[in-house]
Amino acid sequence: MFVDIIIKFGGSAVTVKDKLETLKDDELTNACCIVKNFLQHNKRIVIVHGAGSFGHHQAKQFNVNAGFTSEDTKLGFCMTRVSVTKLNNIIVNRLCQNGVNAVGIPAFGCWKTDNRKVIQHNIEIVNDVLANGFVPVLHGDCVFDTTSGCIILSGDTIIKTISKQNDVRNVIFFTDVDGIYDKSPQDKDAKLISDIAVEENRSISEDISTKRSNIDVTGGMELKIDTAKDIVIDSQGRSTVFVCNVLSDPSTIFNTDSVFNGTIIRFKK
Amino acid sequence: MFVDIIIKFGGSAVTVKDKLETLKDDELTNACCIVKNFLQHNKRIVIVHGAGSFGHHQAKQFNVNAGFTSEDTKLGFCMTRVSVTKLNNIIVNRLCQNGVNAVGIPAFGCWKTDNRKVIQHNIEIVNDVLANGFVPVLHGDCVFDTTSGCIILSGDTIIKTISKQNDVRNVIFFTDVDGIYDKSPQDKDAKLISDIAVEENRSISEDISTKRSNIDVTGGMELKIDTAKDIVIDSQGRSTVFVCNVLSDPSTIFNTDSVFNGTIIRFKK
Numbered sequence: 001m002f003v004d005i006i007i008k009f010g011g012s013a014v015t016v017k018d019k020l021e022t023l024k025d026d027e028l029t030n031a032c033c034i035v036k037n038f039l040q041h042n043k044r045i046v047i048v049h050g051a052g053s054f055g056h057h058q059a060k061q062f063n064v065n066a067g068f069t070s071e072d073t074k075l076g077f078c079m080t081r082v083s084v085t086k087l088n089n090i091i092v093n094r095l096c097q098n099g100v101n102a103v104g105i106p107a108f109g110c111w112k113t114d115n116r117k118v119i120q121h122n123i124e125i126v127n128d129v130l131a132n133g134f135v136p137v138l139h140g141d142c143v144f145d146t147t148s149g150c151i152i153l154s155g156d157t158i159i160k161t162i163s164k165q166n167d168v169r170n171v172i173f174f175t176d177v178d179g180i181y182d183k184s185p186q187d188k189d190a191k192l193i194s195d196i197a198v199e200e201n202r203s204i205s206e207d208i209s210t211k212r213s214n215i216d217v218t219g220g221m222e223l224k225i226d227t228a229k230d231i232v233i234d235s236q237g238r239s240t241v242f243v244c245n246v247l248s249d250p251s252t253i254f255n256t257d258s259v260f261n262g263t264i265i266r267f268k269k
Numbered sequence: 270m271f272v273d274i275i276i277k278f279g280g281s282a283v284t285v286k287d288k289l290e291t292l293k294d295d296e297l298t299n300a301c302c303i304v305k306n307f308l309q310h311n312k313r314i315v316i317v318h319g320a321g322s323f324g325h326h327q328a329k330q331f332n333v334n335a336g337f338t339s340e341d342t343k344l345g346f347c348m349t350r351v352s353v354t355k356l357n358n359i360i361v362n363r364l365c366q367n368g369v370n371a372v373g374i375p376a377f378g379c380w381k382t383d384n385r386k387v388i389q390h391n392i393e394i395v396n397d398v399l400a401n402g403f404v405p406v407l408h409g410d411c412v413f414d415t416t417s418g419c420i421i422l423s424g425d426t427i428i429k430t431i432s433k434q435n436d437v438r439n440v441i442f443f444t445d446v447d448g449i450y451d452k453s454p455q456d457k458d459a460k461l462i463s464d465i466a467v468e469e470n471r472s473i474s475e476d477i478s479t480k481r482s483n484i485d486v487t488g489g490m491e492l493k494i495d496t497a498k499d500i501v502i503d504s505q506g507r508s509t510v511f512v513c514n515v516l517s518d519p520s521t522i523f524n525t526d527s528v529f530n531g532t533i534i535r536f537k538k
Contacts, residue, residue, distance in 0.1 A: 074370045074402060081372055082362045089358055093351045101343045103350055109374055109394040125378040132413060133343065144401060 001127045003168045004043035006159050007035065008050070009091065011140075013174045013246035015052030021083065022053050023090065024176075026247070031174055032098040033250040035135070039100060044130055046162060047095075047102070047137045048155045054087035055080050055140070059152055067148025077142050077150050081108060088139050101134045107141040107153050115147040118157065123165045156227040163231050168239050171231055173224055174246035179263035180221055182206065194260075196225075197268035198232050205268070228265040237267035270396045272437045273312035275428050276304065277319070278360065280409075282443045282515035284321030290352060291322050292359065293445075295516070300443055301367040302519040304404070308369060313399055315431060316364075316371070316406045317424045323356035324349045324409070328421055336417025346411050346419050350377060357408045370403045376410035376422050384416040387426065392434045425496040432500050437508050440500055442493055443515035448532035449490055451475065463529075465494075466537035467501050474537070497534040506536035 009031050016022040038045055051059075059065060062076020088104045095102035110122035129136045140155040159171060181190040197205040204225070228241040244253070244262030252258040278300050285291040307314055320328075328334060331345020357373045364371035379391030398405045409424040428440060450459040466474040473494070497510040513522070513531030521527040 075365060075368065078361070078365045078370050078372055078403070082358060082365055085354070085361075085373060086358050089351060089355050092347070092354075096344060096347045096351055099344065101347050103347055103377060104354060104375075105378055106373075106375070108372060109391070109398060110379070122378070128413070129378060132418075134347070144397070149401075 001130060001166050002044065003046055003130070003162070003166050005038060005170045005172060006046045006048060006162060006168055007031075008048050008155060008159060008171070008173045010173060010175045010246070011050030011052030011056070011155075012176045014049065014091070015054060015087070017052050017056070020053055020057050021086070024246075027176075028091065028094055029098070030248075030250065031246050032095050032100060034174075034248065034253055035095060035100055036098050037250045037253070039135070045135050046126060046130070047091075047135060048158050048162075049087070049091055049137065049139045050155045051084050051087065051140045055084035058083050059142070064142055064150060065152045067145065067150055073150075080142050080152075081106075084139055084141055088137060091139075092137050095135065095137065102137050103129060103134050105129065105136045105138050107138060107143050107158060109143075111141070111143045111153055111158075113143060113145045113151055113153065116145065116151055118153075118161055119146070121161055121165075123162055126162065127166070156223065160227060160230050160234070163239055164234055168231075168235070170240055170242060171228070172242045172244065173228075174248075175221075175224075175243060176246065178245045178261060179243045180225065180265075193263050196228075196263060196265045198229050198265060199268050200233060202229050202233065204229070225265070232265060232267040235267070237269060241265040270399060270435050271313065272315055272399070272431070272435050274307060274439045274441060275315045275317060275431060275437055276300075277317050277424055277428060277440070277442045279442060279444045279515070280319030280321030280325070281445045283318065283360070284323060284356070286321050286325070289322055289326050290355070293515075296445075297360065297363055298367070299517075299519065300515050301364050301369060303443075303517065303522055304364065304369055305367050306519045306522070308404070314404050315395060315399070316360075316404060317427050317431075318356070318360055318406065318408045319424045320353050320356065320409045324353035327352050328411070333411055333419060334421045336414065336419055342419075349411050349421075350375075353408055353410055357406060360408075361406050364404065364406065371406050372398060372403050374398065374405045374407050376407060376412050376427060378412075380410070380412045380422055380427075382412060382414045382420055382422065385414065385420055387422075387430055388415070390430055390434075392431055395431065396435070425492065429496060429499050429503070432508055433503055437500075437504070439509055439511060440497070441511045441513065442497075443517075444490075444493075444512060445515065447514045447530060448512045449494065449534075462532050465497075465532060465534045467498050467534060468537050469502060471498050471502070473498070494534070501534060501536040504536070506538060510534040 014028045058080040092104045112120035145151040177185045283297045327349040361373045381389035412422045414420040446454045
């Protein structure tokens with residue numbers, strides 16, 4: 001199915017990552033306004049959000065990502081799901097309050113992995129929801145894994161899987177910084193990279209020093225770049241990835257008359 | 270799959286029906302304690318809950334049950350879902366807090382009806398979740414209908430569908446009264462009926478005056494009896510239905526040494 005935009009609401013973009021179950025209220029509302037703006041331009045949209053401070057705490061406490069190592073892990077699995085579905089409920093509610101016909105679609109139950117590799121998904125349901133004129137809102141979730149019992153399925157894996165199955169034109173990552181920088185954005189002389197060209201062999205045109213900085217400081221940018229690489233290479237350039245600030249101005253973002261203030265990642269043939 | 274017990278948390282049992290999104294806290298906790306007690310006796314359990322004051326208000330306001338009559342209805346559909354999934358999150362959380370490995374499984378997306386008749390469901394997922402040692406928690410939800418666009422799928426329809434597909438031994442309805450009475454339980458001389466025998470032709474052994482009383486006063490008992498009839502007739506007596514108070518003592522309920530204080534509905538061959 002044709003999808004104009006998959007939007008990722010990053011965990012650090014819409015929640016305060018180190019404060020248990022704490023929202024970034026203004027950021028979430030702005031993200032919803034941007035979505036509404038796209039819909040007014042008749043874009044077909046899928047939203048995927050991270051967990052941030054909803055779920056991560058419980059997942060870490062019970063080491064859910066290691067599988068069902070004990071009976072305790074099962075309760076930890078459930079409590080992690082309670083937290084991420086709570087965030088999903090809040091985000092879907094906020095979207096509705098902003099006039100978006102949003103519906104939550106958990107991965108649990110439908111998605112399954114074997115040794116961390118997706119072997120089952122519910123993209124046919126996502127597409128059915130889109131065809132009925134709704135905005136599906138998926139999220140990072142705990143799912144069953146046929147090898148270890150369970151894993152944490154990341155929002156990025158969900159985006160990559162949807163991109164493989166569908167004809168997705170744009171993938172936007174909303175983050176808590178303006179885009180991808182040549183070094184940690186906390187460094188005074190860090191420069192925003194406006195364009196990154198990805199080659200078939202995964203090499204990129206820019207030197208990015210994420211590896212040398214704390215991954216939390218950069219908001220998991222390295223993983224984001226890896227996901228972006230997969231998307232543009234797998235689609236052979238049909239999909240373009242954008243990384244930008246969740247507080248971007250809804251009226252100018254991706255307006256053809258204005259300059260995009262963020263990072264564009266494209267496939268270089 | 271063999272299921273020991275499907276438990277319905279009635280909307281009026283765990284929420285204050287006429288107060289928007291208001292829980293009955295003690296009742297919900299007691300229901301969770303009863304579930305925990307059953308699990309300690311190694312029972313395989315499915316929970317289904319109603320909406321009560323979560324969802325009903327929004328569904329009524331937007332007339333969601335009539336289908337997608339306007340673009341507004343779509344937003345009403347989404348807002349109804351936000352409310353019922355909020356209740357699901359609260360119930361699953363409370364179950365976890367009581368040591369139950371509970372996971373929410375919405376009907377939306379997976380279940381579909383045609384002209385109000387179920388043509389698609391996710392019982393294979395429910396069974397997978399059971400086989401993995403978890404307690405699935407389903408709920409009344411809004412789903413797509415191929416004729417009218419959408420309908421409200423009741424928890425009772427979900428229970429009947431699961432009962433048809435599985436080998437279900439007991440179905441328990443938790444309500445805000447002690448069981449089924451011969452007239453409205455608010456009448457001073459109303460008597461609790463301890464046993465109801467249902468015949469193949471749907472006739473029952475007792476004269477119940479629900480038709481003559483306000484359906485809200487009796488807590489929708491007529492619908493409950495109809496659901497119970499379907500379950501015991503469809504299963505040809507393999508399933509027995511119990512109606513009892515959500516505040517029943519967790520340690521004595523269905524204890525073979527104690528008398529069951531409620532209504533038992535059985536198939537009469």
